[in-house]
Amino acid sequence: MFSLNKLHNSFKFALEGISISINENQNIKIHLIAAIFVVIFALLLGLTRYEFFAVGVLIVLVISAEMINSTIEEVVNLLVNEHRKEAKIAKDVSAGMVLLVSIFALIVGLFIFIPHIPTLLK
Helix, strand or coil, rough: CHHHHHHHHHHHHHHHHHHHHHHHHHHHHHHHHHHHHHHHHHHHHHCCCHHHHHHHHHHHHHHHHHHHHHHHHHHHHHHHCCHHHHHHHHHHHHHHHHHHHHHHHHHHHHHHHHHHHHHHHC
């Protein structure tokens, strides 16, 4: 059965998770600062709404990947007290996901932004 209280709590917990991610994760702070600069640059260059949407999707994708990475690291730390090969693999693969998504975002971002740079220089 549908419950407004459960729905409210779901949003409350999700917002708490976002807040924790921002407050306790240095890498997410770095991604957010970079995202602010990207959005400002996008506004200055006059990106089309589709380009701006694509940039927004990339920003959310990178930050989401970092949040997943942080979650995996926290769970591994909770479950494994000693140094184990499997724990290292889980953490390294998770960090690799963030790197891969970030590189993809950078490449797509370059394709979007570079054609607009001559306009800015005029």
